[in-house]
Amino acid sequence: MHRADPDTPFSEPEIYDEVAYAYDGTLEGLLSAIFAAYERHENPTDVVPESHLQPRLGQRVAAIPTNMNHAARVLRGVKRACGWRAAHAVKQASCSDEPDAGTAAYRFVRYAMDEQKLRACDRCRKRASCKGRGGTGPCPKMRGRALSDITHPAVERLFRISRSISQECEHMRQFVRFQHLRGESEGGGTSTEVWFARVSPKASVVPLVMDHFVERLGVQPFIIYDEVHELAGVYDGGDWHLVATAGQGDLAGALPDPTADEALLSEAWRAFYRSVSVGARYHPELRRQFMPKRFWKSLTELQESPASLRRPTS
Structure with missing residues (x-):
């Protein structure tokens, strides 16, 4: 799999069959499942903790082991391309009890990374003076924009989960x-x-x-x-x-x-x-x-x- 940056494990996933990814319920497990989806060129229908897994009829289940290195690479890639707010929203999703929180986090990451790829720097007037990645990577001025597009189905669900977790954290404080x-x-x-x-x-x-x-x-x-x-x-x-x-x-x-x-x-x-x-x-x-x-x-x-x-x- 070709990667422009060794710290960015993202490439366009391909759909082979209907598959569900099961992870251990931790943040690192969720990020490892996201990494596996891109590495295996698969687009899982569900990304859920093992305790919440309910396979659909005819759905293949893949148990994803937690890999700390893979998790760190995914988190760095999301933070660099989409901003710290997007990375924090993914962290919050890993703490949610909602059964579809992992799936919402994966779909958001896929959507956000795809959106960044569409923002080419070829016609940007500030390409020569860009302080991001020299005019070759995600536009630094567009970081965080994906999380603001709450009308998109891939963003709306994660946004609601993130807001619910933020409210629960405030109640705890x-x-x-x-x-x-x-x-x-x-x-x-x-x-x-x-x-x-x-x-x-x-x-x-x-x-x-x-x-x-x-x-x-x-x-x-x-x-x-x-x-x-x-x-x-x-x-x-x-x-x-x-x-x-x-x-x-x-x-x-x-x-x-x-x-x-x-x-x-x-x-x-x-x-x-x-x-x-x-x-x-x-x-x-x-x-x-x-x-x-x-x-x-x-x-x-x-x-x-x-x-x-x-x-x-x-």
Whole structure:
């Protein structure tokens, strides 16, 4: 297969038969499947995680192994040709629970790369002074234009998925509540306390919000546990990593007890929440719109006060 650039694995795919690509559900797996489609000169009908695969009648299934080098090349190619917004949208699609998210990402990449090929530099008046690739590659001024063409079917679906993931990330940044847990010391050393948060997002967005909380909490270790997708984001004060908890049981049950002042601080937060609320302006429908009810069970301010801290009623 001829390639103008070793970092760009894209060439025009050819349709041989109806085939579905199955990958492991990760971003790297999705990018590897996109690479395989161009390398094999195939145009898969579906690109889906193995857990969501439902083959159609007469459809051939190809299991695509994850290749980190191939994934990196695809991501570099999309970012260089289509801009960082397009590459970020593909990343967001890999975190979605929608069964067609992988297919939407593949179709968008194919459409975006084809659009860039059509924008030749031969008749461009600024070809000699172009700061892109010397007048031979994707026009730098057209980067990101493909993602803006939301009327095209290949863009519209990815745009909706990306917008939904962005909204879920914003909900996570707003409604994550941490508990202060005791640290366990080894060999008589100093114990390190940790902050723990349990979340139930409708997409696996913990990898997308970890940088935000690292910036907010600084060197303080914390854990964000996604009980729906059985994934934990763990920050040790220096770097963060992801831990799959599938088959490990309830992670929260294996954690240390809260610190002595955790109950007092939680009650203080609930008291503040009640003090700033205005009963005359209570609007339950608007509240559910801006604060989805699925987050309420994890919000400290909406939980009942412990019996030991409740004031006696007269």
